[in-house]
Amino acid sequence: MPSPSRRIDAVRASSTVAFNTKAGEMKRQGVDVIAMTAGEPDFQPPAHVLDAAREAVDRGLTKYTPAEGTFALREAIVAKHARENGWEADPSQVIVGTGGKQVLYEAVQAMIDPGDEVVLIAPYWVSYPAQVEIAGGVVVPVHARAEDGFVPDPDAVAAAFTDKTRLVILNSPSNPTGAVYPRAVVEAIARTAREWGAWLIADDLYEHLIYEGSFTPVQPLYPEGTLTVHGASKGFALTGWRIGWGVGPQPLIKGMTRLQGQITSGANALAQHATVAALTEVEKTEAFLRETRAAYVERRQVLVDGLNRLGLPTAMPHGAFYAMADLTPIDADEGTAALRLLEEAHVGVVPGTDFAAPGFARFSYATSLETIEEALARIERLLA
Ligand SMILES: Cc1ncc(COP(=O)(O)O)c(C=O)c1O
Structure with a gap:
């Protein structure tokens, strides 16, 4: 064989x-x-989102969408980040993928070359090192301690950077620890990424699930080097619909879209349509x-x-x-x-x-x- x-x-x-x-x-x-x-x-999932999915079936939304996602969903994503996180993007800076996981995979492919170093804060989500290794990258872990509530020491993160560092991934609230990083920690890490000219991925999948403390939007701290990754899976309980998105600098989004065009041709049309309802019917x-x-x-x-x-x-x-x-x-x-x-x-x-x-x-x-x-x-x- x-x-x-x-x-x-x-x-x-x-x-x-x-x-x-x-x-x-x-x-x-x-x-x-x-x-x-x-x-x-x-x-x-919320009833109004399920209703929107039924409506999408009734309206016969059965065709391919643009590879980067429907305009309506990308607009709704832009509006979400403006309303909730205080930063503005253009729909051309948005890519919708088959779950946040696919968006992250494409991002890593688009950001690093073989031999490049990627700083990961441990304990980390299992797919980060796997995706980095598939792209030929080298994982540089920085360990956050249980005694510190698994919040990393920004000086230790800075010390892990070398001239080979191309990317650092932030995930707050974190899977697996549930840690929510204080604003000062996020700001310090964004500053380090900017100083080294490295990419920064802000994996914000759990943004809506914060019980104490507050969410710090990373994008405004380093707009030219940050990709915000988010999605419908966790907050809206829509894991199986496989809708995630990335918002970042246009050249990066264009590259990821070229890649996505060769892999899936874009995310599921019905699920994209229904996710618009989750993002626009705000009160519900x-x-x-x-x-x-x-x-x-x-x-x-x-x-x-x-x-x-x-x-x-x-x-x-x-x-x-x-x-x-x-x-x-x-x-x-x-x-x-x-x-x-x-x-x-x-x-x-x-x-x-x-x-x-x-x-x-x-x-x-x-x-x-x-x-x-x-x-x-x-x-x-x-x-x-
Ligand atoms: C930290 C983190 N990022 C991204 C994802 C991807 O989620 P999805 O592909 O369902 O959007 C998950 C899912 O487990 C996660 O825990």
Whole structure:
């Protein structure tokens, strides 16, 4: 049999997916597994967005859209950033892709060459290093500490820059830690990127899920070098619709659009149309966000208090829907500890290995309060 390319052999599988798959297999075998692995809201999307999708079907929006996205959606994205984040862009600075993930992939391809260095703040989302490596880049991690609530030290970030650095990725609120970086930290990192003439990606997927502190828009701090990445998946609970976007300097967006034109020809037409409703029917979307945020706040409290009470130190996250628990009381190796949680307590979590968070695991609280309470009870029995 012909063998796959070396490039594809080197692509790492996402450990989130691997643990989800294992939990799924156990479920199929009849084991009652609680999966706290997925990065996916458990809520139904807002009703007005679903209505817009039905309308799109009725109107027969079945054709290809422009590769960079429909004009209506790009306009709505521009209006969103002006209204909520206080910065203006032109629709020609926007690309809509098949999820934020695709936009990030194209951005990394468009920003770096083989051998270029990319500064990542660890613990980081697993797809960043994978995407950097596919592009031939070299990951330079800067570790944020649990004692600091996983907020990085901007001086340590600055110290990681060299004349080979082409890109730094910021993700606040963060997956996997839920950290929300203070304005001063964001400003300092943007200043460093600008001083070195490096690209900056602001991955803002979790912007709407902040419980304390406030969101700092990065784009105005460094407009000529920043790509803002956002999407419909997390805040609007539309993961399966696969709509994400990037806003940045026009030459970069043009390059990403050329690439996207060769890969997908553009995102799904129906989902693009429906996402316009999420961004323009502001009051309804705001009401949905208030309701879901309130639910996440309650769940977060129960989960974090519970884990700490059980002797698994867990910092209080201020955004997103994840908490990072220290699993070393179960096993010094986080992979072994997570496997014990899955196989003995039937609770699925994602070990910190691929997040560059040794000793830790990520718990997702995008699940019901009852499920969280049941998971805690199971972990308590395991520890006993
Ligand atoms: C930090 C971060 N960025 C980007 C994404 C991409 O999300 P999507 O492709 O669903 O827009 C995710 C999803 O898990 C994420 O956690």
